[in-house]
Each structure stands twice: as C-alpha cells, then as structure tokens.
Ligand SMILES: *[C@@H]1O[C@H](CO)[C@@H](O)[C@H](O)[C@H]1NC(C)=O
Ligand SMILES: *[C@@H]1O[C@H](CO)[C@@H](O)[C@H](O)[C@H]1NC(C)=O
Ligand SMILES: *[C@@H]1O[C@H](CO)[C@@H](O)[C@H](O)[C@H]1NC(C)=O
Ligand SMILES: *[C@@H]1O[C@H](CO)[C@@H](O)[C@H](O)[C@H]1NC(C)=O
C-alpha cells in the first residue's frame with residue numbers, strides 16, 4: 140500500500156457540547172435499529188416500530204433535531220389503537236416552545252383533537268417548518284441479532300409530533316427517500332435517545348454506523364441515550380475560509396500524486412480528479428491525501444482517508460471523477476463546520492452523554508469491515 144500525504148486541520152471540538160443528564164444504570168439492554176442510505180438524496184433513514192399493533196416506520200435520520208415527528212396520513216397512522224393526544228394544559232406541553240393549542244373539526248384521529256398541544260416540527264434539510272399535534276404512542280427498537288427485520292425490543296412510550304401530509308406535504312421534501320417522518324437524535328430533552336434513556340432509566344450512550352452503500356443497511360445502536368453532528372447533510376460544509384484552507388492544502392498535496400485535476404469541477408464540489416483505472420478505483424481506498432481532523436487540543440485525531448473524503452461522480456457527458464467531498468458553507472453559516480454523512484460513513488461513532496465524550500473508530504474499511512456488515516452482539520453489563 141502506498142503511503143499518501145497527510146493534511147492536518149485543527150478544529151475546535153465543536154460537537155462536544157453535550158447536555159448531560161446522569162441517570163442510574165439498572166440492567167442494560169442494547170437495542171438496535173437498521174440505518175439505510177437513500178441513493179437519490181445520499182441521506183439516511185432509520186427504522187423504528189411504532190403504534191399498536193407495532194409497525195415499522197422509516198424515518199429520516201437527523202443527529203440534531205428536537206423531537207421526532209411522523210406523517211400521520213401515511214402508513215395509516217390512524218389505525219393505531221394506542222395513540223393519545225397530549226393535552227395543551229399538561230406540564231409536558233408547557234415545555235414546548237413555541238406551542239399552540241390545537242382544535243379540529245373532523246372526527247378525532249391522530250393529529251386531530253381539541254385542546255391538543257400543537258408543536259411545530261422542522262425539516263432539518265430545508266428548514267421548512269409546519270404545524271403538528273403532539274401525541275404519545277407505543278414504540279420499540281429492535282433486539283440485536285434477531286434476523287434481518289429484527290424482533291421488537293421492550294416497548295416504551297414515544298412523544299412525537301403528528302403531521303398531516305395532505306396539507307403540509309412540503310414538510311417532507313428533501314428528506315431521505317421513503318421517510319414518513321423524522322428520527323431526531325439531537326441533544327434535547329425529547330429527542331429519541333433522550334426519551335429512551337428516560338424510559339429505561341439508562342445511561343445516555345448511543346452509537347451510530349452510517350452505511351456507505353445504499354444496498355446494505357448500517358446500524359444505529361441506541362443503547363440508551365443520544366446526540367449530534369449532521370447526517371442531514373450528505374457532505375461536510377465548511378465556512379469559506381476553512382474550506383479554502385482545506386482545498387488549497389489538498390490540491391497542493393495531491394499535486395505530488397500525478398492526478399489530473401478536472402476543471403471546472405463537478406458541482407457542488409470544487410476539487411475533482413479524473414478517475415485513473417490503473418490506480419485502482421474499485422474496492423479499497425482511493426489513493427488520495429489523508430485528512431486529519433485534530434480535535435480537543437491535538438490529542439484526538441480523526442483520520443479521513445480517501446473512502447470518506449472522496450466522492451465518485453459520473454456525469455452524463457462522460458466525466459468520471461473523484462471529487463473532494465466537502466462543500467463551501469459560505470461566509471457566515473449557522474455553524475462554521477458541519478461534518479456531513481459522507482465523512483461519517485463506515486465509522487463507528489459512540490456518543491456518551493454522561494461523560495460528554497464522542498468515541499470514533501476511524502474508517503472500518505481499514506479493518507476490512509463496514510457499517511453494512513456491522514453486527515451487534517447481545518450484551519448485558
Ligand atoms: C384512517 O384513515 C383512512 C384514510 O385516511 C380511513 O380509510 C380509515 O377508515 C381510517 N381509520 C380509522 C380507524 O379511523
Ligand atoms: C429539560 O429537562 C430538564 C430536566 O427534566 C428540565 O430541567 C429542563 O427545563 C428541560 N429543558 C427544556 C428546554 O424543556
Ligand atoms: C372540537 O370541538 C368542536 C366544537 O365543540 C366540535 O364540533 C368538534 O367535533 C370537536 N372536535 C373533535 C376532534 O373532537
Ligand atoms: C503521470 O501521468 C501521466 C499521464 O496520466 C503518465 O503518462 C505518467 O506515466 C505518469 N507518471 C507517473 C510517474 O506515474
């Protein structure tokens with residue numbers, strides 16, 4: 140294997156701001172849920188069981204949102220015998236900001252009740268938001284190692300915002316294909332991991348492994364607990380000056396590798412190289428400079444090799460290229476550095492909210508495995 144040059148960028152440890160709640164650990168049960176990559180959007184979905192009888196719902200996976208939401212017109216949500224609207228006068232409702240009181244003049248169904256707690260779910264891709272009614276319903280994740288579809292694990296209660304797609308279909312636009320709602324894994328009181336952690340009085344630890352292939356699912360191991368980086372962005376977005384620093388360094392390093400730069404690059408990327416079949420573009424790491432993200436005072440390094448930094452792009456006019464999979468986030472983005480899905484794929488990430496730590500594996504491809512054949516053994520500790 141040829142050694143490739145290394146680019147080091149030092150970043151603040153921007154995703155270590157975990158909200159930390161200490162919970163006592165009773166018997167621990169690891170629960171899992173499959174994560175799939177949607178080919179058309181390059182974004183990810185996660186499947187959970189909801190309703191009574193339990194049914195699998197595919198939800199767009201977002202590491203930063205506040206509360207899960209579900210399109211209550213799809214998947215016949217109204218057949219659930221266990222849903223309960225959340226009343227506007229409850230303490231639970233009063234935590235929601237902003238909130239509204241819902242009225243409805245149709246026969247009652249999920250998302251339609253009087254004096255209900257209205258909460259406004261947001262689409263993390265488009266930032267579109269809409270009206271929704273809070274409900275509580277039964278929900279379960281899967282037990283590990285129980286076959287492809289998986290056996291449902293212990294059932295608990297889920298608070299979610301119920302959205303009517305007939306009126307608010309705009310809300311679903313831009314999400315990973317096939318999703319009927321949002322799985323929010325953010326560091327908020329009512330995110331999916333937080334709700335699980337509360338239900339099972341368990342530590343807030345969860346791991347995620349995003350697949351790079353749209354054929355085989357990866358896995359989200361919601362042991363019990365939860366947090367953030369952006370899985371709603373297919374590629375990392377860097378504030379303009381950081382982006383320039385990275386691309387300049389990358390082009391300079393790659394200059395020594397006898398690669399031919401394609402100009403102009405294929406949008407939305409800014410740096411692309413022609414695919415050279417001789418260099419091996421099939422299995423394994425494409426041979427490009429390695430990027431090291433240095434986190435937390437130089438002690439922690441996240442190494443990004445070709446399989447996570449580069450994106451293979453084939454255009455209609457026969458351009459076949461490897462492009463540096465980072466995009467310019469503009470001069471004043473909401474967040475100066477967002478690590479997107481491509482850079483997270485095939486890395487096992489573990490969020491431990493109790494100690495405020497993020498653990499990561501580097502690419503599993505370096506260990507001859509991937510998120511698609513990741514397998515969680517049933518554990519008790
Ligand atoms: C649920 O909604 C569908 C159509 O939207 C309707 O056909 C069905 O009867 C409803 N079920 C219940 C239990 O209300
Ligand atoms: C989150 O939960 C904590 C503890 O239950 C509570 O003190 C806090 O006010 C909640 N935060 C919000 C924004 O509701
Ligand atoms: C809500 O209240 C109005 C007025 O009292 C009533 O007509 C309507 O049927 C109620 N809606 C539901 C869903 O119970
Ligand atoms: C560099 O690339 C050119 C054109 O692709 C090729 O002819 C040449 O042999 C390469 N040089 C080396 C050292 O690989």
Ligand SMILES: *[C@@H]1O[C@H](CO)[C@@H](O)[C@H](O)[C@H]1NC(C)=O
Nearest residue numbers: 422423504505506507508509
């Ligand atoms: C990696 O995987 C390949 C193909 O499955 C296999 O032939 C090879 O022995 C594996 N190497 C290691 C170190 O496990």
